[in-house]
Amino acid sequence: MDRALADCVRAAADPDGFLCPQRPDRTVPRLREALVKPLLSVQQLSKSYGALKVTNDISFDIAEGELFAIIGPNGAGKTTLIHQLSGMLSADSGQILFNGVDVTQQSMPDRVKAGLARSFQITSILPRFTALENVATAIQARRHSSFRFFDRVANDEGLNEPARAILNEVGLDGRHHVPADSLSHGEKRQLEVAIALATQPKLLLLDEPLAGTSHDESRNITNLLRALKGRITIALIEHDMEAVFALADRVGVLVYGRMIAAGAPADIRANAEVRAAYLGEETHA
Ligand SMILES: Nc1ncnc2c1ncn2[C@@H]1O[C@H](COP(=O)(O)OP(=O)(O)OP(=O)(O)O)[C@@H](O)[C@H]1O
Numbered sequence: 670m671d672r673a674l675a676d677c678v679r680a681a682a683d684p685d686g687f688l689c690p691q692r693p694d695r696t697v698p699r700l701r702e703a704l705v706k707p708l709l710s711v712q713q714l715s716k717s718y719g720a721l722k723v724t725n726d727i728s729f730d731i732a733e734g735e736l737f738a739i740i741g742p743n744g745a746g747k748t749t750l751i752h753q754l755s756g757m758l759s760a761d762s763g764q765i766l767f768n769g770v771d772v773t774q775q776s777m778p779d780r781v782k783a784g785l786a787r788s789f790q791i792t793s794i795l796p797r798f799t800a801l802e803n804v805a806t807a808i809q810a811r812r813h814s815s816f817r818f819f820d821r822v823a824n825d826e827g828l829n830e831p832a833r834a835i836l837n838e839v840g841l842d843g844r845h846h847v848p849a850d851s852l853s854h855g856e857k858r859q860l861e862v863a864i865a866l867a868t869q870p871k872l873l874l875l876d877e878p879l880a881g882t883s884h885d886e887s888r889n890i891t892n893l894l895r896a897l898k899g900r901i902t903i904a905l906i907e908h909d910m911e912a913v914f915a916l917a918d919r920v921g922v923l924v925y926g927r928m929i930a931a932g933a934p935a936d937i938r939a940n941a942e943v944r945a946a947y948l949g950e951e952t953h954a
Pocket residue numbers: 718721723741742743744745746747748749750
């Protein structure tokens with residue numbers, strides 16, 4: 670290995686030092702890839718419904734600390750892919766490695782225990798429970814490996830204290846004692862993220878967290894994702910391109926079940942196939 674390359678290897682281990690002015694060539698990203706072990710590695714994942722290949726031979730990696738966004742037109746297979754990653758839906762073929770372990774056959778609860786959490790669009794919320802009780806219940810479930818839905822947790826400071834911290838983190842300070850069904854749509858989306866955070870995930874799977882939110886709510890949730898970014902690895906499905914390109918470290922593009930491109934936002938914007946298949950459509954919408 671030449672001297673400049675050796676310097677790059679050292680610099681690559683230092684998150685602040687990885688600029689490597691000596692060798693601004695393609696060797697450097699490859700070195701970085703070799704050094705940074707992916708937290709999630711998806712290999713040739715597929716799922717069909719009859720003749721329809723909904724996820725078709727999909728492969729990609731997500732590195733620890735990365736925010737990887739998955740975009741694609743309606744019906745491209747994004748939700749199906751998230752279902753497969755979370756364990757809600759089995760794979761016809763392919764492999765999912767999480768933190769170096771093959772989780773392809775693991776149940777959803779086992780994946781959650783391993784640190785792979787998904788925010789479950791509103792349906793995971795207990796509507797009559799307050800925001801605080803919802804998060805405290807999720808913490809209780811993590812600690813006891815089961816949901817005790819009817820066992821209210823109101824007086825348990827051991828649960829309430831971390832629950833309050835999580836609610837404040839997602840921007841729901843001042844809303845702790847509001848019943849979940851009285852929260853606004855955007856606040857419910859924030860609560861979903863809080864419930865997922867209560868499982869202490871290493872990887873957070875988010876399915877359209879901005880869907881149906883107002884302009885202000887969307888800004889709040891975008892700020893929340895920006896604050897979580899780097900601390901927790903995130904796989905984000907989102908139709909809001911402004912948010913995706915502002916937040917993502919890398920973007921994967923699904924079209925008809927195939928990941929046609931994955932790369933840095935600027936590369937994805939410039940990719941002719943992506944523009945034709947997807948982003949071009951947007952500009953004409
Ligand atoms: N259970 C199912 N049985 C049959 N077809 C299905 C099933 N689930 C999804 N599909 C089909 O698979 C395709 C991909 O659906 P999916 O919901 O994963 O797409 P998506 O990219 O998330 O779309 P959107 O952006 O509209 O949410 C669609 O054509 C859908 O009709």
